[in-house]
Amino acid sequence: MGTAMLYLANSHRRVLFWVVVTVVALLTMVNWRIAQFEQLLQDGKVVRFALAPVDPRSIMQGDYMVLEYAIAQEVRAALPEGMTQGQLLLTLDSQKVARFVGIYRDQPKTAEQLTVDFRLRNHRVKLASNSFFFEEGQADHFSQAKFGEFRVSERGELLLVNLLDDQLQPL
Known part of the structure; x- marks a missing residue:
């Protein structure tokens, strides 16, 4: 039973890791695009x-x-x-x-x-x-x-x- 709990905990940690990585990547891309639009508003012709x-x-x-x-x-x-x-x-x-x-x-x-x-x-x-x-x-x-x-x-x-x-x- 202890091994099953350890395995479950490890799989949850992996899933949590990938969820966090995905969220950070998405937020980074969205903020990068916002920064590009702000730059265009400021410097665009x-x-x-x-x-x-x-x-x-x-x-x-x-x-x-x-x-x-x-x-x-x-x-x-x-x-x-x-x-x-x-x-x-x-x-x-x-x-x-x-x-x-x-x-x-x-x-x-x-x-x-x-x-x-x-x-x-x-x-x-x-x-x-x-x-x-x-x-x-x-x-x-x-x-x-x-x-x-x-x-x-x-x-x-x-x-x-x-x-x-x-x-x-x-x-």
Whole structure:
């Protein structure tokens, strides 16, 4: 009986060890990703995308705004058949609003150009986020959004920061 208890205790210790290792690994990865987002918020270049109008209501999820980008049609027209992700080559105007130049394929770019990641899902161009959630009852306020303001990293990763009105002021 004593051997069985010792074996049980050893197996419990092994399980506990692996549970602790797994939890520490997960927490480390989550905190690493949070730190990357914080760095992007602090150091990322500001880029704004004009939005196309979309209905801001979901019965299942509450109030939110589906983000459709004005450049989406240009992007879809320029995509080679079968391409579902990559990088867009953009320029910024004086107000930091993105203008589509083409699909980036490792060609040289000018100092004024930047690249951002994109994916094509269900025939929709997806940048960082295709939705923006807000408090219930705020649909009228956020339906005024004309631009999405993002931070972009050197690698082309985007992070949505604000929705902006037609004067580029945060809502």
